Amino acid sequence: MVFCFLQYLKQLFEFTLSQVVISAVLACLGEYSHANNLAKRMIGMYMYASGAQQQAISVLSTLGLSESYSNLISKNVRHV
Numbered sequence: 660m661v662f663c664f665l666q667y668l669k670q671l672f673e674f675t676l677s678q679v680v681i682s683a684v685l686a687c688l689g690e691y692s693h694a695n696n697l698a699k700r701m702i703g704m705y706m707y708a709s710g711a712q713q714q715a716i717s718v719l720s721t722l723g724l725s726e727s728y729s730n731l732i733s734k735n736v737r738h739v
Contacts, residue, residue, distance in 0.1 A: 682724075685698045685699075689723070696726060699724065699726045700726045700731075702719070702724060702725045703716055703719070703720070703725040703726040703727075703728075703730075703731045704726075704731060706719070706725065707728075707731050713728050716728045
């Protein structure tokens with residue numbers, strides 16, 4: 660029983676560690692080039708499409724995890 664629990668904790672930690680690494684890499688890429696914000700835009704678009712409030716999107720944008728609400732709803736089309 661204890662062995663199964665320890666395996667579960669190991670898998671949980673590895674999954675969490677990979678999420679942290681991916682998040683850190685995406686943050687570094689976003690800081691390296693401001694045009695490289697696809698991950699932030701996708702998170703913001705998912706939140707907007709799923710009905711999240713403007714305040715929640717703004718908080719994640721302030722933390723650097725999402726694109727700002729005003730950028731999400733703007734009608735400007737960027738050509739990359």
